[in-house]
Structures are given as C-alpha cells and as structure tokens.
Amino acid sequence: MLIKKNFYNQDTIKVAKRLLGCYLVRKYRGKIIRAKIIETEAYQGENDLASHASKGKTERNKAMFGEPGRAYIYLIYGMYYMFNIVTEKKNFPAAVLIRGLSNDYQIKTKNQKKRIKKLKKLDGPGKLTKNLVIGKSFNGWDLTKGEKIWLEYPVLQNQNNIKVKASPRIGVDYAKDSKDWLWNFKIEE
DNA sequence: AGCACGATCTGA
DNA sequence: CAGATCGTGCTA
Numbered sequence: 001m002l003i004k005k006n007f008y009n010q011d012t013i014k015v016a017k018r019l020l021g022c023y024l025v026r027k028y029r030g031k032i033i034r035a036k037i038i039e040t041e042a043y044q045g046e047n048d049l050a051s052h053a054s055k056g057k058t059e060r061n062k063a064m065f066g067e068p069g070r071a072y073i074y075l076i077y078g079m080y081y082m083f084n085i086v087t088e089k090k091n092f093p094a095a096v097l098i099r100g101l102s103n104d105y106q107i108k109t110k111n112q113k114k115r116i117k118k119l120k121k122l123d124g125p126g127k128l129t130k131n132l133v134i135g136k137s138f139n140g141w142d143l144t145k146g147e148k149i150w151l152e153y154p155v156l157q158n159q160n161n162i163k164v165k166a167s168p169r170i171g172v173d174y175a176k177d178s179k180d181w182l183w184n185f186k187i188e189e
Numbered sequence: 190a191g192c193a194c195g196a197t198c199t200g201a
Numbered sequence: 202c203a204g205a206t207c208g209t210g211c212t213a
C-alpha cells in the first residue's frame with residue numbers, strides 16, 4: 001500500500017527505521033520494479049553536521065526544507081545521484097537517504113505475470129539510483145502521488161519482526177561529533 | 190572567476 | 202588504495 005504524506009511527517013530517526021522492509025517502487029518504460037529497502041540513513045536538522053542543511057538553506061539542499069514526502073536528489077563525486085526522502089514538517093530540514101535494496105526484485109511488465117528476479121545487489125546509494133534510473137530531474141518529486149517513483153508498506157504487516165542494526169553513518173568523517181551518531185540503519189539478518 | 194571537495198564505486 | 206568526474210558553495 002502506498003505510503004502517504006503523514007508517515008514522513010514525523011521524527012526522521014523513526015521514519016528511517018520504519019522504512020526498513022518497505023518497498024521502493026519505480027515505474028518506467030512499461031515496467032514496475034519493486035525492491036525491498038534494507039539500509040537507510042537519517043539526516044536531521046541544522047545541528048547535524050553531517051547534513052547538507054548544517055550550513056543553512058542553499059540552492060542545492062532547498063528540497064530538504066520543503067514538504068515531507070518529497071525527494072531530495074543531488075549529485076555526489078561528480079557521478080552518482082543520492083536518493084533521499086524529505087521528512088518532518090516544512091522548513092525543518094531533514095531527510096532519509098536510501099542506501100541499500102535487496103536483490104530480490106519484483107518486476108511487472110504490461111502483459112506479463114509478475115515475477116521475482118534476482119539481479120545484482122544494490123548495496124550502495126549510487127548503485128541503486130543508477131540501476132533504477134533515478135536522476136536529478138526527480139529532485140523535489142512528490143513521492144506520495146504513486147507516480148513514477150513511490151514507496152509502499154510491506155504486503156504482510158510484519159514490521160515488528162524486523163531487527164534493526166544501528167551504526168555510524170557512512171562517509172561523514174568530517175562531521176565532528178555528528179559523525180559518531182548511530183543513524184545508519186540496516187535489517188539484521 | 191577560480192578553487193576545493195564530496196551522504197561513492199570500481200578495479201588493481 | 203588511487204582514480205574518475207563535476208555541480209555546488211565559498212572566497213575574492
């Protein structure tokens with residue numbers, strides 16, 4: 001079931017944990033690809049030195065200050081797009097970075113039955129955006145409409161069975177005291 | 190106008 | 202472990 005706006009309008013840490021086990025859905029070229037989220041990362045508020053918002057609102061990060069349930073997408077290292085979901089109330093800068101998807105994909109094409117396909121594991125934020133063809137044009141995209149890119153709750157409401165492993169966030173060594181915050185979340189095997 | 194640098198990934 | 206690669210934001 002489609003995840004709606006009110007889900008994203010709450011504490012970012014909570015959203016990041018609850019997104020584990022949910023599905024990222026991408027529809028393009030007549031196909032629907034549905035993959036389980038297995039790793040997320042929270043970026044919350046201007047006091048979070050690892051967050052782009054720590055230096056205030058800029059042209060690049062303005063989506064983070066916008067409505068919850070929108071996408072925040074930016075280019076990193078000159079070649080990879082990062083896919084984030086904006087959280088919490090408007091004008092409070094926060095987002096959840098989607099870092100990993102399970103390699104069990106559900107792919108539905110127009111005149112085909114739904115099938116499970118094993119693809120390469122998308123165990124990195126740059127890999128998954130490349131594979132699902134998510135680029136800068138989706139910056140600010142409304143993920144609660146169910147068009148082109150959206151998120152869904154698990155079919156079986158087994159969220160309570162998911163064990164969450166919290167770790168420091170990746171690639172933020174420059175972020176002084178914020179670098180050690182345990183805001184990276186994975187599904188414990 | 191110039192410059193330093195990143196919420197990464199790949200291949201050696 | 203180095204290299205690829207470029208938009209962004211800061212300095213002047």
